[in-house]
Amino acid sequence: MKREIGPNQMKIDALPARASLADKQVVLGNIDYDERATMRAWEHFLADEPKCARDLVRPSHVRSLIHDSWYRSASGGINAQGHEAPLSSDRDAIEYLTRANAELLSAARRSFASIGQLLEGTGAMLVLADRDGVLIDAIGDKKTLHDGMDIHLAIGGKWNEDAVGTNGIGTALWTGEPVFVHAAEHFCAGIKSWTCAGAPIRDPLDGKIIGVVDLSGYSPIFRPHNTALVAATARQIEKALAEQQQEQRTRLLEAFISSAPSYRRKDGLVIVDHRGRAIFCNNVPDGETTEMMDGPMEPGRGRWLMNLPSSGSEADLARALPAHLRSCHITPLKLDGDLRGAALVFPPVPAVSSVTVIHREGDKHLEAAAAMIVGTDEALLAAVDVACRVARSNSVASLLVEGETGVGKELFARLVHAGSRRTANDPFIAMNCGAITKDLFGSELFGHVAGAFTGASREGKPGVFELANGGVLSLDEIGEMPLEIQPFLLRVLEERVVHRIGDSRGRPVDVRLVASTNRDLKQEIAAGRFRQDLYYRIGAVSITVPPLRERGEDVLLLTEHFNRQIAAASGEEPLDFSHEALDALLAYRWPGNVRELKNLIGRLHVLAQGRGVELHDLPEEITAASIEPGTRSASGTATSPEPEGTLAEAERQAMRSALEAEGGNLSRVARRLGISRPTLYRKLDQYGIRRSFV
Structure with missing residues (x-):
């Protein structure tokens, strides 16, 4: 009796002629393979057309590997009567x-x-x-x-x-394991032989x-x-x-060494291959390079970091860098004339000076506080090192921090507190001397007893010295302190005893003082506005925090730092700054220092159109600073370079000479000229210097 079959079924007798009797029953691993039974199971599978995986009932003689693959094939719309795979012959x-x-x-x-x-x-x-x-x-x-x-x-x-459904190649790709698919186990009829x-x-x-x-x-x-x-x-x-890969890694390292003679051992280095994966990492801690990315990049070997452009120019490579890697210098690495990778050089991590890490390796509080002071400027790092030494010392009771308004002087007071505290409850008290009226200064500093003066509280009040007992007292803008109060402060520092106003009883205090000022205290002494003996008492150890305009590319580091910090707090993606915008930030003088930069980044997060920041998104005072004198006409449009013999021509010639001397390597050219890479790109365009040999 002839059995009726549906359109998705195939008669057993229709098995391809090349299948021999030896194939009818063999042992596949631990399963007895019966070809006729497998064919019947395949026919029944196609006839039942299960709606979902839980409806499947696997016959005992069909491997689960095969049955699951049949289900994926049917769900994916594979034609079970197919006889061939797709082929591209182009x-x-x-x-x-x-x-x-x-x-x-x-x-x-x-x-x-x-x-x-x-x-x-x-x-x-x-x-x-x-x-x-x-x-x-x-x-x-x-x-x-x-x-x-x-x-x-x-x-x-x-x-x-x-x-093409179930087969040795496709199923191995799906499972990620070695597999075999034998005869009738294939999904498509045309390949069951x-x-x-x-x-x-x-x-x-x-x-x-x-x-x-x-x-x-x-x-x-x-x-x-x-x-x-x-x-x-x-x-x-x-x-x-x-x-x-090991040979290529070695060759790329050799290529980098030969192209980067000024690389310093303290710099962070990541070498990426032509697929943009990290194949060598040195001196780059976790969290510095992902979000490398998703947060800062974790530079493990094999981690994908970026897409390398087909062009090998530094300008194209710099544009291909993700936003969180813009602070690095990137150098193309070519092998046999082809771009085969790139070197990403990161500035030294600005967290803690090497002395601090060596001597207080276990002091996580000190390292965390130092990490808040972002920068690689040598003067800044020297100030961090001195502050860390003071924090560790038991013999130094005070520190004087000098610097312009907005440079971050309070961070150094926090650093001293983090390094010197003995318990989690050691207090940190900050007082701005410029915000206290002359009449209340003594009361705020030393405290008062009940009824000591008109307006005094009925219960009395401790001053900041008592509140800071056992911890750190930060007196900001100490140069604003009234001259008549200064002798009393000197006495407290020398005797370590404070007397509240109106009280004859002394109260012992154990306080470490961090005084800060934006004034030149030596000039204040000469003018009679600050006591010389107090200056020597509070300034036995002093540091000067450099203004932002003197810290070079720290501007870029701080921009990235505040950009990510503000983005994380608001739950948004970081802004993407164009090279022109970064160049303008570098050229600006920053009279408000780090505080001004942080406020600007916060404002851009609110006002910028989209997530990109272009030159026109910046305030006029910043964009104006990026325009070189004499490069704009009265109408405001850019003019041509100055005639031969002018300063502009000398600059153009210096750039050409540097390009020739460095073989077109823009990173080395920028370092030779003492300018940033964004500035170099702008000047190349300004003077019409072709980069064909770069």
Whole structure:
């Protein structure tokens, strides 16, 4: 009696003629493979058309690996009556495929050559597929290679599960493990006369699957050890890839060393390969380079950092840097004339001076406080080092911090407090001497008893010295202190005893004083407005915090720091500053120092259109500062460079000479000229200097 079949079914008698009786029942691992039973299970699967995975009932003689793959194939709309895989025969597409997988092909060459010569006459072929399951190489028995063309098992054929359903290549890609798919286990009817075993190939650097090696042929070639053979071949290819990557890593390091003679050991360095992955990291702590990114970058080997542009120019590379890496210097690294990577050089981490790390390695409070002082300027780091020494010392009771308004003097007081506190409850008290009226100064400083003067509180009140007992007292703008109060302050510092106003009883205090001022106290002494003996008492150890305009590219570091800080607090993405905008920030004099910069970044987060910040988004006083004198006409448009013999011509000539001396390396040119890279780019455009030799 003839059995009726549906459109998605196939009669057992229709099994391809090349399938022999030897295939009807074999042992696949620990499962007895019965071809007729497997075919019936496949037919029933197609007839039932399960709506979801939980509706599946797997026959005991069908492996779960295969049954799950059938479900994925049916859910993905694969035609079960298909006879071939999709094939791209376009020569340009094949050429691109070869170039894109050059490293994988090179790594597989030795293994394929040694195995290929052994496959002639065996009925087997060995194929190599890329991460998408597209075949990029094939060797083996000539007749099998020829017959493979019938099902497009050839270069350009696409064999992932999304294209052709259950098969050795596609299922190995899906599972990430070595697999075999035998005869009727395939999903498509047209390839059920074949058997195949595939094993994924992983990139040794990041562990991602980059291809599959597969042994295929008509079903009589099946042997249980076929899977072990392809797994061993995949491991050999991975080993060859690791050797290639190590050689490239060494060559890129050599290329960097030869192109960066001014690199300093304290600088952070990350080398990325042509895929933008970190292959070498030195002196770059976690959190400095992801969000490297998603927060600052964690520079582990293999981590993807950026897309390298096809051009090898420094300008294009700088534009390709993610926003959180804009503070670094980037240098293209070429091998045999081709761009094969880049070097990212980061300024030294501005957290804590080396002395602090060595002597107080376990003091997390001190390191955290020092990390709040962002910058790499040598004068700034020297001030941080002195403050850390004072914090650790038991013999130094006071520190004088001098600097302009807005430079961050209070951070140094916080640093001393963090390094000198003995318990978590040690107080930090800050008082701004410029904000206290003359009449209340003594009361605020030393306290008072009940009824000591008109307006005094009924209970009395402790002064800041008593409140700071056991901790740190920060007296900001101490140069504003009234002259008549200064002798009393000197007495408290010398005797370590405070007398409240109206009280004869002394109260012992143990206070470390950090005094700060934006005035020149020596000039104040000469003018009779500050006592010399008090100056020597509070200024036994003093530091000067440099103004922002003297800290060079610290402006960029602080811009990035505040940008991320404000973005995190508001739950938004950081702003993306253009090179022109960064150049303008570098050129500005910053009369309000760090405080002015922080306020600007906060304002940009509120007012900037989108997440990009261009030159026109900045205040006029900042954009005006970035315009060189004499470079704009009365109408406000940019003019041509000055005639021969002028200062502008001398500058143009100096830039040409520097470019020639440094072989067109823009990072070294900028360092030679003592300007930032954004300034260099702007001046190259301003003077019309071509970069064709860069």
